[in-house]
Structures are given as C-alpha cells and as structure tokens.
Amino acid sequence: MIPMNIIEEAEVSFKKAVEHMIGEFARLQTGRASTALVEHIQVDAYGSKQGMKSLANVSTPDARTIQIQPWDKGLLQAIEKAIQTSGLNLPPVNDGVVVRVNIPALTEERRKDLTKFVWKIAEEAKVAIRSSRQQFIGKFKDLEKAKEMSEDELKIAEKKVQERVDHHNNEIDSLGSKKEQDIMSI
DSSP: OOOHHHHHHHHHHHHHHHHHHHHHHHHSOOSSOOTHHHHTOEEEETTEEEEHHHHEEEEEEETTEEEEEESSGGGHHHHHHHHHTTTOOOOEEEOSSOEEEEOOOOOHHHHHHHHHHHHHHHHHHHHHHHHHHHHHHHHHHHHHHTTSSOHHHHHHHHHHHHHHHHHHHHHHHHHHHHHHHHHHOO
C-alpha cells in the first residue's frame, strides 16, 4: 500500500518552495511601488530590532510611491535610517508625518538584469523541489527495502511524486513568465 501521507508531505514541501519564490518576486524592485520592498526591513525601535509592519502602516498611494506612516511619530528618523541602510538604494523622504520612498522608472538594461534574476529565483525554486523529490523518493525506497511496499507500489509512488513535481515546475514557469512580463512592461 502506498503511504499517501508521504506524498502529501512532498506536496507541502513543493508548495513551500513555490511560496518562497513568490515572496522573493514580491521583493524585486520592478519600477512599481510594492509594500513588500520595505515590509521586511528591521527598524531599531524601543531598544530592539522590529519589523516595519509592526511599527507603521505601509501603503502605496500611487504606482511610484511607498508611504510609511508610523504609529509613533518618534520613529520617523529610525525608519528613515533603516531604509537608508537596507541596501534598497532608494532615498527616503521624511516630511515629519510620513516617510515616502519614490520608486524610479527602470532603464531597459535594469529590466533585462531583473528578468535574469527572476529566472535565477525560479531555477532555485525548481532545485528545491528536485531536492525534496529525492528526499521523498528515498523514503519510498526505504519502505520498499523494508518490504513495507512492493516494487510496483514504489514505481506508482515515484510516478505520483513526479506528477506533482511537474505540476509545480509548470506553475513556476508560468509565474516566472508573468513576472517577466510585469518587469518588461513600461
């Protein structure tokens, strides 16, 4: 009998790889404002590092601006400093009420570089899925060696895992193409 719990475990692992890739895509600076660009930034506040989301309302009032409105106005300078040192290479503007980050339009060369990076992230997700596949197929082989499943059941289990791998690889390709179109559109 094929242990479906192992196949379900594999499915969860594959989904995590895809979700991680989607999160990485959201952080890419594509010329459009996205709250994901700054939400992960850690701010020195109240004696410790805290996430931007827990200290402020982060929004995008228009396609080229990220607006950060802290719950405590005393954190404006700390938020501004955190953005400056984050490596985003985007200058924050502190007007005393909110911090704004303006997103410049992308050059054609930068768009091409970002597209390459998108496919690098997609390939990393595929590698993670392949690695997980090997791990789960190894579990099935161990069960077969222990005579807890037959050779035919092993082949069926491998095929089921491979079908899920193929499904997630197609999803990765689709999401990568969509992100590439997003980056290349002006």
